[in-house]
Amino acid sequence: MWKRMLICPLLLALIGVSVIGSAGAADAAGGEGKALSFSGLGEPQDLGAPIAVRQTFDAAFGVEDGANVMYTTVSGSPSAGESAIFNVVDIDNEKLLRSFPLAGVASSWTHVRVPNGEVFIGTTSKVFVYSPETKQVRDLGIPIPGTGSIYSLVHDEEGNVYGGIYSPTAGGRVFKIDGQTYEMTDLLGRPVDNGEAPGDDGKSEMYVRSLAYHNGYLYAGTGSANGRVWKIDLATKETASIGMPELPDAYKSKENSMQFVYGLTVVGDELYVFWNGTFTMHVYNMKNGEWRDKTIENVRGLLAVTPEHNGKVYTNKRDKYMWEIDVETLEERQVIYFDGSIRSSAWLHVANQPEFPGIAMVTVSYDGAAVLYDPPNGKMRQMNALVDSQAINIQALETGPDGKLYMSSFGDGGAQYDPAANRFVNFPLPQSEGIGSLGDTVYFGVYPKAQILAYDTTTPLSTTAAPAHLFDVGEAQDRPFVVTAGAGKLYIGTIPGYGELGGAITVYDPDASASEGRPVYEVFRNVVENQSISGLLYANGLIYGSTTVHGGLGSVPAADKAKLFVWDPAAKRKAAEWEPQLEGKSASNGMISGLTLGPDGLIWAAMDGVIFAFDPVTKEIVKSRNLYPSVTNYSSWRPIHQRWGADGLLYSDVAGRLVVLNPDTLEFRELSPQVVLFTLDEQDNVYAAKATRLYKYAAARPGTLTVAGPGHIAVGQSVPLTVAGELFGWDVDLASAATITVSDPQIAVVENGILTGLQEGTVTLTASFRGTVSQPVTVEIADVDLDIRNAGFEETGAHGAIPGWSLAGKAKPNDIAEISSDRFASGNRSLKLVNQDNGAGKRIAVQSDLIEVLPEMPYAASVKLYLDARDKGKPVADSAAEIRLAFYDAEGGELPQQTEAAARIDGPLGQWTEAAVSSTAPAAARYVRLFIINEAQRNVAVYADDASIVMKE
Secondary structure (H helix, E strand, O other): OOOOEEEEEHOOOEEEEOEEEEOOOOOOOOOOOOOOOOOOOOOOOOOOOEEEEEOOOOEEEEEOOOOOEEEEOOOOOOHHHHOOEEEEEEOOOOEEEEEEEEOOOEEEEEEEEEOOOOOOEOOOEEEEEEEEEOEEEEEEEEEOOOOOOOEEEEEEOOOOOOEEEEOOOOOOOEEEEEEOOEEEEEEEOOOOOOOOOOOOOOOOOEEEEEEEEEEOOOEEEOOOEEEEEEEEEEOOOOOOOOOOOOOHHHHHHHHOOOOOOOEEEEEOEEEEEEOOOOOEEEEEEEOOEOOOOOOOOOOEEOOOOOOOOHHHHHHHHHOOEEEEEEOOOOOOOOOOOOOOOOOOOOOEEOOOOOOOOOEEEEOOOOOOOEEEEHHHHOOOEEEEOOOOOOOEEEEEEOOOOOOEEEEEEEEOOOEEEEEEEEEEEEEEOOOOOEEEOOOEEEEEEEEEOOOEEEEEEEOOOOOOOOOEEEEEEEEEEEEEEEEEEEEOOEEEEEEEEOOOOOOEEEEEHHHHHHOOOOOOEEEEEEEOOEEEEEEEEEEEOOEEEEOOOOOOOOOOOOEEOOOOEEEOOOOOOOEEOOOOOOOOOOOOEEEEEEEOOOOOOEEEEOOOOEEEEEEEOOEEEEEEEEEEOOOOOOOOOOOOOOEEEOOOOOOEEEEOOEEEOOOOOOOOOEEOOOOOOEEOOOOOEEEEEEEOOEEEEEEOOOOOEEEEEEEEEOOOOEEEOOEEEEEEOOOEOOOOEEEEOOOOOOEEEEOEEEEEEEEOOOEEEEEOOOEEEEOOEEEEEEOOOEEEOOOOOOOOOOHHHHOEEEEOOOOOOOOOEEOOOOOOOOOOOEEEEOOOOOOOOEEEEEOOOEOOOOOEEEEEEEEEEEOOOOOEEEEEEEEEEOEEEEOOOOOOEEEOOOOOEEEHHHHHHHEEEEEEEEEEEEOOEEEEEEEEEEEOOOOOOEEEEEEEEOOOO
């Protein structure tokens, strides 16, 4: 066993060893578009498409070969190689007749069947036509350059088709398809609602959301900010607004923010108009050009009303019921429970349906099934869904407090993934833009209307019911992309609704909500004027936030640079706002996001291809690197995600690439292109969503791993260990993340990378991280003797000097401080001190040289002393001697101690006696001295030998 070894504790040698494991060669820092392979990072595992649904928005109805058929399109994901599928379903015999992929498109919001039986299909960018004669689909292409989506198709008596588009570049326009030649033309050559018409509100609208045709006129419903109904003369192309109905007082404040004309339905000579900004429907007489004096309230759905049957039309309301409306009187009555949205429908006599012997209303459900209704009699039957499901793009992805992954889809549908069981569970979930957690609860930020849903992970996950609805944010907010937590509160950052600027921070208090039995929350809009919230981080009692200049669809940004800000949750106000000054980013910077608190205490963020870190106090940028300089104006809403691994590295999907960044050197590696969503599980495995599929990258294993520490420490001493691993070609400090195993925890323990000796003995230390294991290191634990030069006073110096020691204070004439062979406890010599002054309080002392120590460690000193019994041959009664410890700072200044570290002896005389003293070094201590003092009042000698200082437990 190592013991009594003379060492300096501050100069303990570090011992490092290589490890078990292998690594690939490190490449240079990743560049744009370059995917690299590094030690421990394998090929991703394709976990499949977590969410597959029969997502259908619309249908049309006809007859083929004597049978009633339904035409509908199931959404897909062209980016995943799975385009939307057009289906022909025999609803009389309940069988799927045929299906056709619609190349390059994701979904269809509108179908229309023209007089010759052909079905035109309006999709996300193109028009297709299906022939019931040839049983084939033809791709007609993009109707107008810049088409973002086609939301409505109608036809005239001659079979010509008209469509309305959304386009952020071309604006909301109408196109015409010639029924004979299929030629497509821009009907007006301009947006329908460009804000310039007499009496218009000056706002150009990007959507034509609904269309209706009647007697040579086309009626176009626009949006998104303040939609109106426009009457277009198809012969002359003259266009005029039909004006607004007289709104009841409860809705007058909305007159200039009606959002969309979401549905238009022609019933005889009347046009039913549904505005989703007010959830109201109004009826316009196209023959006399007047609005009827009736407001139908609380409406929801995709259309205004169904086709007329027996003098009645039907709509659905937010109370989850279908309502019947008398077309003559506009009287309403509730008829049947209906928790859905009115879609395109037809009144048909469906064969083989004994419960519906007469004419039934037939429509399509959101999951692709034909549904039969007899509203007057309150009957409903949903047929089996005969169309195939399609994988849907993943919209949000987060790791929950239970270690499971939660994800939403574009549209409806959610999934939970258990990494331990490698198992997916699907559950109902509306389109969630953001997911976060607080305590044991996962929160979902749902579009539209910024709804907040919650699931308690300590309870079973329902596969039939969506998570509990807590509240709607309100304040014209629509898309909650940011959901985070801090100090027991949930913080939600939102994008406003269509045509709106000005996002909001919502603060939800779950404890207060539980106490009061209702949702307790506050909404703070326009924290940064006319900008939306794209990042929130709780740190140091404050909320640090970032913005995007973009508002809801159809809005035009009022600024060209995003901001950072500080929100004081206690004062409920903004404390600071600023534009970060990033080198090379002087042009428009549309969105800042990805806020995360680093282990270095800096707040890290991202913008376009830049990752940067700023000081939360000074707000100055401390670190910055533009990983992808060619990327500008990246994203309008979806934040960049940045997450810290246990390895201390920053993982990010900056610029739509999955990268890992070394925060010390700012080197980075591109792990995968085309990634806009990812998360880490509790083992730091990386999960990346690519369109419809989820991929797993096993956590990178170190190619090499070393553990290093002192070869020896004292009992009670704590020293940091070093664990270094090679990851992605970098040497990474893994001391706080690696598991360090001690062979005998009774002798020493390791906590948070700190080794502490408990008792004397020898232990071996082994580090492991992500399956890589180091070779063992041996450490001995024992009391540590400090190296006092000439502790036994055997070494003599020139001219009477005492090596390693010096007089403390000024000596008097005839005082003696010398090496003597008169007496000794060991060896052949000792220190002799004689005080020649007989006055009270007079003394002679020597002090050791400064000796290095560790602060806040305990030390024990001892010296063997001999008090001579005679003075010039006469007996002595008042001999005395003392030893003392004194500590010093780095500059050599003596430090005060709570109690004096001194020990005094005055007997027995004439024999060797050990004096001992203990003290703990102050926090600022760097050195110690040992003092030996003769306090005899006569010419009496004191001898000293075997001085020692030991660092103790």
